[in-house]
Amino acid sequence: MVREQYTTVTQDIDLDRTENKYVYKIGIYGWRKRCIYLFILLLIIILIVNFALTVWILKVMWFSPSGMGHLLVTQNGLRLEGESEFLFPLYAKEVHSREDSSLLLHSPQNVTINARNDTENVTGRLTVGPTDVETHGQHFKLNSNRGKMLFSADETEVVIGSDKLRITGPEGAIFEHSVETPLVRAETFKQLRLESPTRSLSMDAPNGVQIKAQTGGIEGSSQMDVLLHTIEGMIMLDAETVRLPKLPLGKQDGSGDLQKLYEVCVCPDGKIYSAAANVRSMCQKYNHICH
Structure with a gap:
């Protein structure tokens, strides 16, 4: 609080001194001042609580300069240690396990892997369910470790690239249409039987058909001719x-x-x-x- 007095003094003229008293109060007083102090105290409390929560979150989530908890950021991408659970779709260019462990994908329902093009359309799909495995695509191909094609399938044909196709079922193999193969051979010490229960059996070849039994006989029977x-x-x-x-x-x-x-x-x-x-x-x- 400042009190100012204005006094006029003249040397030549002696006048009666007049005193004007004016008091100006500068500042905030009363209940406004108490509200400001209370608001500043509340801001300090909120700041302390936010800082404590930030420190707690950093500690709980295991934030570090290299990543967050089991999620580590490396030069090659992201690395997850231990088991990880994804609640929503995962988009990645490559997913692989550590060299000393296998990669396990587990789901209580289905495990679905989709491949999309530039327009976000699904071009390939692999679904592993509780009872079956389904794959959708224009072409399915299975290669060996050396790059040799073992199995290939599309809408027009199915190709088996292995040296030998072995069918171990007691009922053999059933083909609804024609079969093209250079050799049909039974397993060692087993009999080879070609049978058509309700239709005819035809064997055609441009250079001849050879039927050969190494140690046994050859028997052909038919209901008609x-x-x-x-x-x-x-x-x-x-x-x-x-x-x-x-x-x-x-x-x-x-x-x-x-x-x-x-x-x-x-x-x-x-x-x-x-x-x-x-x-x-x-x-x-x-x-x-x-x-």
């Missing part, structure tokens, strides 16, 4: 013994009964029958079998 057809070549039965046990047998004469010799006759329509052998051919005698 077995046809051996060639266009330009011939059908050759080359064996030490060729037997046709169920051929129709013509009437035998005395010589045939004694010698037990028979000749094979062929009808014009291709039917084969047997007749008792004689000095001359007996096929003409028993050609009634052809009718």
Whole structure:
């Protein structure tokens, strides 16, 4: 509080001294002053609480110059130590585990991996569910460690690039349509059987079909007819013994009964029958079998 007095004094003229008393109060007083002090005290308390919370968050989240807790920032990207849980989608260019441990993706429902293009459209998808594994894409390819293609599939064909395809199921393999392969072979000491229960079985090759059994026999059976057809070549039965046990047998004469010799006759329509052998051919005698 300042009190100013203005006094006019003259040397020549003696006037009566007049005193004007004016008091000016500068500052904030009363309840306004108390409110300001209370507000400043509240700001200090809030500042201290914020500083304490910041220190607590830094301590709880394990913030450090190299990262946050198990999340470390390296030159190659981000590194997570231990188990990590993601509540929302994760976008990354590359995800790999440590050299001394495996990478485990765990989910109570499905694990889905999507590949997107520049327009954010899904071009490939891999879904691992509790009961099945699904993949969606234009082309599926499986390679070995050396880069050799083992399996490839698309809308037009499926290619198996391994040297051998082994099917160990007791029922074998079922193909609804044609199969193209250079070799069909059974496992060692096992039988090879090609069967068509309700339709026909056809084997075609431009340079010939070879059926070979190393130590056993070859058996072919059919409910209806077995046809051996060639266009330009011939059908050759080359064996030490060729037997046709169920051929129709013509009437035998005395010589045939004694010698037990028979000749094979062929009808014009291709039917084969047997007749008792004689000095001359007996096929003409028993050609009634052809009718």
